[in-house]
Amino acid sequence: MKTIKVRLVGSGFVTHLHLNAFRQVIGMPVEVVAVASRTPEKVREFANRNKIPKYYTDYRNLLDDKDIDVIDVCVPNILHRQVCIDSAEAGKHIICEKPLTGYFGEELQNGIERVGDIPKIEMYKMAVRNADDMMKAIERNKVKLCYAEDFIYAPPVVKAKRLLKVAGGTILELRSEESHSGSHAAYSREWRLSGGGSLLRLGSHSLGLVIHLKNFEGMIKDGKPIKVKSITADVGNLTHLPSFRDEEKKWIVDEWNDVEDWAPLFLTLEDGTKGVVFSNDITLGGIVNTLEIYSSNTAIKVDMAANDAIKAYSPSPEIFGDEYISEKIETKAGWSFPSPDEDWMRGYPQEMQDFVEAVYYDRNPVSDGELGRQVVEVTYVAYLSAEEGCRIDLDELDKRINR
């Protein structure tokens, strides 16, 4: 069997998750052979600690190697488009973190601080163009684009899909949420680096899941995906409220510059059914990763964060030292629910298994670039809906901008 050789771009939070996931791939020969990230000391330390033979500070060095099959893009959102296009042009298959891309004020003069204030119709056009450019580069070079939406691979979601397939009903409503008390990443505060706030950063997971499940239902029933028809959304900055600002002690991240920290989104699908996505950065008590499915003959509730296989109590937070408990809990004091294997529960090893097999057997991954593109489009229509205060139909929008 030919070994699939992977090179990582980025050495931060999500790169660790991907590296651990590659090392859990079963029955497929896969090797992480190099890493590139911006800061020399960090990339050297990452490579040495994880026994990765080569490291660079410029990702373009990764692309020269004829031997490399896969470039895994784990850098801030603003870089996804260029790294993916360069990788595709070099003939490499790609794994790209969510969101696929977005709007970052690329065409604006340097020095504009508040990219988030740009009219959302302009953002929408540019974000979709960015996603289309990526898809064209993929098609032109006949490489694969694996979209790293781990929710699709989370074991409870995979089980829910099996139940839905057997039950054969109509999915009437899908409700999904990702929320917590704020991102650790400095780039997430600025629209020019992140492309949006909680709606894009957190909501892209839930939105990807809702779109995927209706696409899946359509493929089973009629051989074609059921897509999004119209979108209604709202956004807010609850941590900018004077009453919140005035409070001395903060447990919730409040450093957002021009991005929202709260966003609900309502979808109408082509078949008239509904989707609801919640995402916010104001939720204490640990990460919320949920999906509820209401179909004509089933009700299915998925919780990708909850776990009660183990409950632990400590009267004081330092008692559990550096031992990990679960994502985004603010304290280790009191009763907690330590997660035995959070990566498995969220689908990271399973997504890498699928991506490596997709490259090896030359088949499509379950989560592909087309899903990433749909998420980008719907997200920026949602921003437009929030700005204009009304429901937006995708066909009407196409006519409005003469596409």
Ligand SMILES: NC(=O)c1ccc[n+]([C@@H]2O[C@H](COP(=O)([O-])OP(=O)(O)OC[C@H]3O[C@@H](n4cnc5c(N)ncnc54)[C@H](OP(=O)(O)O)[C@@H]3O)[C@@H](O)[C@H]2O)c1
């Ligand atoms: N699927 C998930 O659950 C999940 C979770 C979190 C994040 N994400 C996604 O993963 C991506 C990265 O997020 P993160 O949380 O890992 O961010 P992070 O911890 O801040 O890491 C970002 C990495 O990108 C590197 N980098 C920045 N500019 C670069 C450049 N020009 N060339 C090469 N490397 C560069 C940084 O390098 P240095 O450190 O060397 O400076 C750093 O290693 C984002 O798209 C995010 O949306 C996904």
